[in-house]
Amino acid sequence: MTTALKRTPLYHEHVAAGARMVPFGGWEMPVQYTGIIEEHRATRGAVGLFDVSHMGEFEVEGPGALAALQHLTTNDVAALEVGQIQYSVLCYPNGTIVDDLTVYRMSDERYMLTVNAGNIDKDWAHVTKSTEHFKDAQWRNSSEGTGLIAVQGPNAEALVGRLADRDVTAIGYYRFARGTVGEVPTLISRTGYTGEDGFELYAPADGTAQLWKALLGAGRADGATPVGLGARDTLRLEMKYALYGNDIDDTTNALEAGLGWVVKPAKAEFIGREALEKVRAEGLRRRLVGIEMVDKAVARHGYPIKKDGRAVGIVTSGSYGPSVDKYIGIAYVETALAAVGTALEVEIRGQDKAAQIVRTPFHASKVKKPG
Amino acid sequence: MANVPKDLKYTREHEWAKQEGDRVRVGITAYAQEQLGDVVFVELPKVGARVTATKNFGVVESVKAVSDLFAPISGEVAEVNGELGQKPEIVNQDPYGKGWMLVVKPSSKGEWDQLLTAQQYEELIAQGGH
Numbered sequence: 001m002t003t004a005l006k007r008t009p010l011y012h013e014h015v016a017a018g019a020r021m022v023p024f025g026g027w028e029m030p031v032q033y034t035g036i037i038e039e040h041r042a043t044r045g046a047v048g049l050f051d052v053s054h055m056g057e058f059e060v061e062g063p064g065a066l067a068a069l070q071h072l073t074t075n076d077v078a079a080l081e082v083g084q085i086q087y088s089v090l091c092y093p094n095g096t097i098v099d100d101l102t103v104y105r106m107s108d109e110r111y112m113l114t115v116n117a118g119n120i121d122k123d124w125a126h127v128t129k130s131t132e133h134f135k136d137a138q139w140r141n142s143s144e145g146t147g148l149i150a151v152q153g154p155n156a157e158a159l160v161g162r163l164a165d166r167d168v169t170a171i172g173y174y175r176f177a178r179g180t181v182g183e184v185p186t187l188i189s190r191t192g193y194t195g196e197d198g199f200e201l202y203a204p205a206d207g208t209a210q211l212w213k214a215l216l217g218a219g220r221a222d223g224a225t226p227v228g229l230g231a232r233d234t235l236r237l238e239m240k241y242a243l244y245g246n247d248i249d250d251t252t253n254a255l256e257a258g259l260g261w262v263v264k265p266a267k268a269e270f271i272g273r274e275a276l277e278k279v280r281a282e283g284l285r286r287r288l289v290g291i292e293m294v295d296k297a298v299a300r301h302g303y304p305i306k307k308d309g310r311a312v313g314i315v316t317s318g319s320y321g322p323s324v325d326k327y328i329g330i331a332y333v334e335t336a337l338a339a340v341g342t343a344l345e346v347e348i349r350g351q352d353k354a355a356q357i358v359r360t361p362f363h364a365s366k367v368k369k370p371g
Numbered sequence: 372m373a374n375v376p377k378d379l380k381y382t383r384e385h386e387w388a389k390q391e392g393d394r395v396r397v398g399i400t401a402y403a404q405e406q407l408g409d410v411v412f413v414e415l416p417k418v419g420a421r422v423t424a425t426k427n428f429g430v431v432e433s434v435k436a437v438s439d440l441f442a443p444i445s446g447e448v449a450e451v452n453g454e455l456g457q458k459p460e461i462v463n464q465d466p467y468g469k470g471w472m473l474v475v476k477p478s479s480k481g482e483w484d485q486l487l488t489a490q491q492y493e494e495l496i497a498q499g500g501h
Contacts, residue, residue, distance in 0.1 A: 036434040037409045298412050298432045320411035
């Protein structure tokens, strides 16, 4: 472990709670408090509190902000209303992925981007350099001054609602509002990475500990539990949400990763559009699919996928899914073999273990749909 | 500090060994299961297989990670804990009891003395386990 690891505003809360701290993307983060499976179940059954302050936030403002974001991201930013959020992708010119992110429209000419912790420096260089020629767009990296707590699970709405100075039930999925939660000024975002209903609460770094304590204190009756990165990973795995560095990176293109729904070539020019149009025209060579082990074994990132002994793909994520009680994974597989029900093998320590492609998400999503 | 029973011997890789007449029972320590977190899969050799001291005899997987298991002594596998196939979490709940992994018929007597005593193992984990 190096001494250069960064700490979130909640570091001391985690240590005091007995969390096991591990290095993650340059940060010292809690991987678990009591146990990954217990924290996973608490999120699905009640409400989990996640410190995701390590994520990065960039802001871009000005008459040229929309054009800069249209150039940078694959989704159609012009479709965003003020108060709305969009999932999107930053691509390289060859269509592979710099990062996945969410884009918030804060006001007419101001936007916020939330990016992965391990990619903050790379993304900052990419977005500022790639938009140098957009004169009327000012960028600001607000990552250091911003804390972020995800509140996820069936009791999230009741818990946040009790602490908020406004009606949070009116905030639709992928919408946000400003307010206070536990008397801390907060951007209340109806988003998450678990497949449960819930919120992501952006707060000033110096107010994040107060917000965390307020949620834990008020949440006792709701079964609120701090949840580490271990369960965050199993929760997102059960939803087949891609994780940068595991399932998507600068060697995978956005279409084969199953992110075609946020790639909008008709909107305007953007970085990677030409390459992705070519991929679309030529057809995908491989697709990201969900697999379930038939033989008893655990698929892990990097294990080869085979069909009758021939290498046909690779596992990108895999573990035990506590809510589905199965060994599940995400894998790239040749397009011809990517249909649900296809029998495959995963090579595990030199042995081929039976698996099959299944429908995803593995566990039914409970997110609040736009109403 | 994790529980380290005085009547057992230990490996540097966090397995325990218990003399039971002319046989040796093997499992992983309380410290090991704490470090691993929730155990979700255990792969063990079959009865009759041979294991070799300090060599890999199987695998234990937690939600996050895969870890090799190392034999404390050489010999033939006389029993395997089949219950771990259905309930791997027993390794977390009772690492020195119901979470045992193998019973081995040792092929050489000298290896027993090479194993760490409880005191030596306690010193090892006090230094961070490496």
